[in-house]
Amino acid sequence: MSSISVTRIQRELKDIKSECSGQNIKIELYNDEYTNLRGEIVGPPETPYHGGVFKLIIKIPESYPFNPPKVSFETKIWHPNISSVTGAICLDILKDQWAAALTLRTVLLSLQALLSDAEPDDPQDAVVARQFKENKRAFLKTAKFWAQHYAHAPGPVDKDCVEKLKKATEMGFFKDVSLEALSKYSWNLETAIQHLTN
Amino acid sequence: MEPSTDQPGTSHSTTNPISDGSGENNGQFECNICLDTAKDAVISYCGHLFCWPCLHQWLETKPNRQECPVCKAGIGKDKVVPLYGRGSTNNQDPREKLPPRPQAQRPEAENRNPGFPGLNFGDGSFQMSFGIGAFPFGFFGTLFNINDGRPRPPPFGGAQYQDEQMLSRVFLWVAVILMFWLFFL
Numbered sequence: 001m002s003s004i005s006v007t008r009i010q011r012e013l014k015d016i017k018s019e020c021s022g023q024n025i026k027i028e029l030y031n032d033e034y035t036n037l038r039g040e041i042v043g044p045p046e047t048p049y050h051g052g053v054f055k056l057i058i059k060i061p062e063s064y065p066f067n068p069p070k071v072s073f074e075t076k077i078w079h080p081n082i083s084s085v086t087g088a089i090c091l092d093i094l095k096d097q098w099a100a101a102l103t104l105r106t107v108l109l110s111l112q113a114l115l116s117d118a119e120p121d122d123p124q125d126a127v128v129a130r131q132f133k134e135n136k137r138a139f140l141k142t143a144k145f146w147a148q149h150y151a152h153a154p155g156p157v158d159k160d161c162v163e164k165l166k167k168a169t170e171m172g173f174f175k176d177v178s179l180e181a182l183s184k185y186s187w188n189l190e191t192a193i194q195h196l197t198n
Numbered sequence: 199m200e201p202s203t204d205q206p207g208t209s210h211s212t213t214n215p216i217s218d219g220s221g222e223n224n225g226q227f228e229c230n231i232c233l234d235t236a237k238d239a240v241i242s243y244c245g246h247l248f249c250w251p252c253l254h255q256w257l258e259t260k261p262n263r264q265e266c267p268v269c270k271a272g273i274g275k276d277k278v279v280p281l282y283g284r285g286s287t288n289n290q291d292p293r294e295k296l297p298p299r300p301q302a303q304r305p306e307a308e309n310r311n312p313g314f315p316g317l318n319f320g321d322g323s324f325q326m327s328f329g330i331g332a333f334p335f336g337f338f339g340t341l342f343n344i345n346d347g348r349p350r351p352p353p354f355g356g357a358q359y360q361d362e363q364m365l366s367r368v369f370l371w372v373a374v375i376l377m378f379w380l381f382f383l
């Protein structure tokens with residue numbers, strides 16, 4: 001690993017400790033090499049993600065900061081620009097709009113902003129993006145339920161979701177698989193079950 | 199979407215000084231790429247500070263998108279100004295320090311025909327040809343054997359040498375006559 005990437009990460013980690021107390025973001029080393037980090041962002045207010053804690057996997061390429069870090073969600077999330085399956089993120093600054101002066105901190109702040117402002121026309125998850133555009137109520141309901149289920153977001157849980165998820169699991173389907181099917185079919189239990197049995 | 203609000207090195211670092219541990223840096227003179235005190239500093243027209251080696255590597259990484267890493271203004275080797283602090287002993291332009299990328303070379307094709315493409319004694323016979331555009335001085339250059347890496351004439355005194363001397367003289371006269379003819383036609 002080139003020395004500039006190591007010294008820059010060291011530098012960034014030091015800066016983050018002194019600056020990020022009030023910003024609901026966190027970055028730390030995952031191992032002693034500076035190639036593998038873990039991040040955390042808290043879901044911003046006035047979004048279905050509010051208060052949820054989303055863990056991020058951050059991989060630093062050898063050519064950092066001349067090339068962007070590779071970032072994906074470890075915590076499952078229902079968002080048009082993030083894969084509900086793999087956690088892969090569609091964000092321009094992590095691709096061709098990366099600039100060497102951007103830092104992990106600015107990346108995490110941008111991800112927080114992405115949670116507030118989805119861009120369904122440039123989707124990473126086509127199913128989520130379609131629901132976002134065609135059935136916003138179902139989208140908000142699902143995104144919030146996922147945030148509570150996977151990211152420990154606070155607040156009363158949607159009873160309809162809990163009930164349908166319980167029914168699906170009682171039929172012998174795994175919880176994650178059931179939740180995925182129900183979410184995909186906008187909480188229509190019958191179609192979700194039909195999909196699961198096929 | 200746009201990268202979020204603050205950019206390192208600009209307003210942010212002045213309001214919130216970052217100590218780099220050396221205690222002599224308030225963050226204003228840090229390179230926007232390595233975040234360390236800028237070495238071989240250059241400043242872009244948009245006012246952003248970099249180490250030249252850092253900026254150079256950024257420009258190499260994005261040859262098709264020469265943009266300032268901070269504000270995305272146009273930037274390039276000819277669009278930055280080197281900074282020289284007081285008492286710096288070495289005022290060499292930092293842009294010259296880094297070996298510039300090797301330029302593409304266009305070596306001359308090896309010239310096997312001695313001289314101007316007009317005379318050729320190669321196989322005993324000789325050919326003579328030159329375009330109207332060919333200025334006759336080039337011709338003299340050949341005849342008087344200006345040394346430019348072409349094959350040396352045969353050793354002094356040999357029979358071949360004498361022959362060629364004579365031929366040379368003949369051609370000199372031919373050339374002079376032709377020149378006059380061209381001039382006074």
Ligand SMILES: [Zn+2]
Nearest residue numbers: 229232249252
């Ligand atoms: Zn630098």
Ligand SMILES: [Zn+2]
Nearest residue numbers: 244246266269
């Ligand atoms: Zn700039």
